Amino acid sequence: MKKMFSIWLLIVFGLILLLTACGEKSQEDVLKKLEDKVDSMNGYKAKAEMKMNTGQDSQKYKIDIWHKKKEYYRVSLKNDQDEKGSQIILKNKDGVFVLTPALNKSFKFQTNWPDNSSQPYLFQSLVHDIKQDKDAEFKVSDSHYIFQTKTNYQSNNNLPYQEIYFDKKTYSPVLVKVLDKDKNALVEVNFSKFDMKPSFKDDDFAMEKNMTSGHAEASAAKNENADPLTVVFPLYMAGAELAEQKEVETDNGKRVIMTYTGEKNFTLIEEKKDAVSTLSSPQEVKGDIVNLGHSIGALSENAIEWSSNGVNFYLASEDLTKEELIEIAKSVQGKAVK
Numbered sequence: 001m002k003k004m005f006s007i008w009l010l011i012v013f014g015l016i017l018l019l020t021a022c023g024e025k026s027q028e029d030v031l032k033k034l035e036d037k038v039d040s041m042n043g044y045k046a047k048a049e050m051k052m053n054t055g056q057d058s059q060k061y062k063i064d065i066w067h068k069k070k071e072y073y074r075v076s077l078k079n080d081q082d083e084k085g086s087q088i089i090l091k092n093k094d095g096v097f098v099l100t101p102a103l104n105k106s107f108k109f110q111t112n113w114p115d116n117s118s119q120p121y122l123f124q125s126l127v128h129d130i131k132q133d134k135d136a137e138f139k140v141s142d143s144h145y146i147f148q149t150k151t152n153y154q155s156n157n158n159l160p161y162q163e164i165y166f167d168k169k170t171y172s173p174v175l176v177k178v179l180d181k182d183k184n185a186l187v188e189v190n191f192s193k194f195d196m197k198p199s200f201k202d203d204d205f206a207m208e209k210n211m212t213s214g215h216a217e218a219s220a221a222k223n224e225n226a227d228p229l230t231v232v233f234p235l236y237m238a239g240a241e242l243a244e245q246k247e248v249e250t251d252n253g254k255r256v257i258m259t260y261t262g263e264k265n266f267t268l269i270e271e272k273k274d275a276v277s278t279l280s281s282p283q284e285v286k287g288d289i290v291n292l293g294h295s296i297g298a299l300s301e302n303a304i305e306w307s308s309n310g311v312n313f314y315l316a317s318e319d320l321t322k323e324e325l326i327e328i329a330k331s332v333q334g335k336a337v338k
Contacts, residue, residue: 027138030145034127043068045198048191052293059293072205087296092205100307106282107298118151120176120189229254229272236331266317
């Protein structure tokens with residue numbers, strides 16, 4: 001009797017082990033697999049669409065993401081409301097750059113991007129956020145492994161969480177939802193393609209090639225630059241009001257300077273220059289790359305700069321916080337209201 005009972009226990013124990021082996025992977029198993037992917041791959045190419053509902057109007061980007069191990073990145077973002085071309089975030093041996101080829105404009109950053117904050121379209125950033133969050137939640141659906149984690153956005157405390165979907169077969173990212181404090185999705189990144197065995201040319205991450213690739217866009221911008229500068233105004237003004245607006249003719253375009261006064265004062269400059277074909281030196285920035293929804297901006301201590309629809313914008317203040325600078329810049333979205 002005892003022998004039969006022992007045999008029965010062995011059978012039951014074996015069935016438990018078999019069922020466990022055939023069951024879903026644990027959170028630790030999936031994270032280990034994701035980390036192994038990051039460590040073993042030599043790079044990747046991906047395509048995605050990003051929807052942003054963080055400003056007055058929703059925005060859509062088409063994104064091409066290239067990464068070559070270890071420190072080479074190229075992220076091309078095309079806003080569907082900006083007819084003047086794409087912007088490119090580029091990291092190579094020379095540094096980190098934001099390029100606007102159609103305007104022949106480039107910024108060079110003194111920053112440790114992309115490691116300094118969450119990046120919803122970079123595979124290794126998503127895996128890093130999961131690893132860093134000891135309280136990350138984990139779910140499994142028929143097709144996806146799903147993590148909910150904290151985010152790390154240096155310049156935006158309004159997006160504290162993210163929900164990340166990975167394909168169960170390939171472990172590639174499928175969908176990322178960046179959530180506000182009430183768990184509403186304000187940013188969504190939908191991946192349509194993810195190639196973990198890409199090929200690259202030697203100069204794919206060179207600034208010169210990426211700037212000159214926009215020559216067609218630059219020519220179009222030059223042809224359209226004869227149009228008058230359409231002045232746009234911020235919808236959020238941090239309690240200030242427009243006190244003065246003046247136009248200045250420059251050697252190669254027009255500049256509008258707007259002064260806002262109130263509890264906190266700031267100046268907004270909008271400038272439309274004739275596009276030039278020669279490659280200019282990048283403008284050095286001690287600050288951070290920020291996504292404003294309508295474009296990519298360069299944030300420094302007391303100012304933020306960006307380009308949109310063929311116009312250069314410069315917002316500066318000794319009174320505003322960085323968060324307020326960003327909120328005002330986000331609200332300048334082409335609405336011609338004062």
